[in-house]
Amino acid sequence: MADGLCALGRTAALVRGEELAPDPGSDRLVWLASGAAKLVARPPASNLAAPPPGGQVLAFHFAGDLVSVLRQKDGDFRLVALTACDLVIFPSDAFLDAAQGDPAVLRSVLTRSLQALHRSRTRMMQLGHKSAAARIADFLVSMAERLAGCTTGTCAFALPMSRRDIGDSLGLTIETVSRQLTELREAGLVETEGRSGVSLTDVGALARIAGRTGEPKN
Amino acid sequence: MADGLCALGRTAALVRGEELAPDPGSDRLVWLASGAAKLVARPPASNLAAPPPGGQVLAFHFAGDLVSVLRQKDGDFRLVALTACDLVIFPSDAFLDAAQGDPAVLRSVLTRSLQALHRSRTRMMQLGHKSAAARIADFLVSMAERLAGCTTGTCAFALPMSRRDIGDSLGLTIETVSRQLTELREAGLVETEGRSGVSLTDVGALARIAGRTGEPKN
DNA sequence: CGATCAATTGACTTAGCTCAAAGCATGTGG
């Protein structure tokens, strides 16, 4: 990225569990320099403690990701740190104004957002039509790829998010998440170590389950 | 949009049910000049007739929308006409190359895609955590807004898509869609006329149902 | 006017949620 742009950015550091201070004034683009975070949508701030603490998880983001944190009438999106994070915050408008002078940057951002859209749509497909087993398998495969750069065979890594976060992002309860993990463990596809450690013994098999376990519903 | 860009576009017309010829060569941006269409994701072309004819519906699009039709390894996205359509097709790469000269256009496209991402995320939230009733209500409210420009009070319009399409886009079966409509009809919130006609007697009430019927699950 | 296919309705099954009770990590204080 051009240096000129960086002048617009404000840097910040978050500790585990901390939340990016909301800015009701403008949409923002946030560059995640290091760490892991979740993007949550907080409901209309109506009921005080009814929904799960934190609301619905829309996406997980890791070092290198560019996240767009929109503000909307009905309670906005919030970025919450899963681990200690370093980030650079750009006001969306100003960033785009500046980028207007540098089409290459603009294009890069566009490409990224089209990718994000694609991921979001793919995810939508999962949520709409997949069984719990398929969602969990897909989640694991996706994390293996993003956290360990592993796309096949065997791999191990640490999940930075809790079971609750996983459930919230997949539209499942923590109990269901746990039960599905147990089932995968019994099937010999997954091993767990403490709360966050997982090792996948056959990413390919998981991908297959993610693809069509419940077999074509609907 | 700048005229220069239009030179890149290829125009096409589709009749009801027709599908935009897939182009395995490149991603495309499609401008929907008139008509209505659905964006479907076809599964990996594995099983020949197992999934519902047409696959999962990712989104509906109407006159004026700019749709990005990505190609992906595992079976691509396809645009299928719900009514007769006129459209302009741009190869994604060429379009962006050309637009590089005109930051304003690039920015407009970026803004659109960020909006699409936002819609997709909002939708994801629906799919993940809402009851069938909430999904149907949300669908109706959303269609009222997009098809009839109506955001409150009473309004009537014709749905260009079948119950199956609705179900596929909401992650529900056609039976459930039908049952939910019946329930709304009995509640006096919706009236139906033939296969496609609907009239909403209280958009606000539907929006409320869409917001939190099942009450905070998970 | 009849054929065909979409939509509705009904009976039954089941995946996943809810409520409830242990089991273990992780981290804190002695």
Place this chain on the structure above:
DNA sequence: CCACATGCTTTGAGCTAAGTCAATTGATCG
């Protein structure tokens, strides 16, 4: 360094919303 406390995670039992299977009704179109 170990014991304890907290709260995440796992497991169990039962319930409910939505899916499946199947039959009927109704709309559209040739």
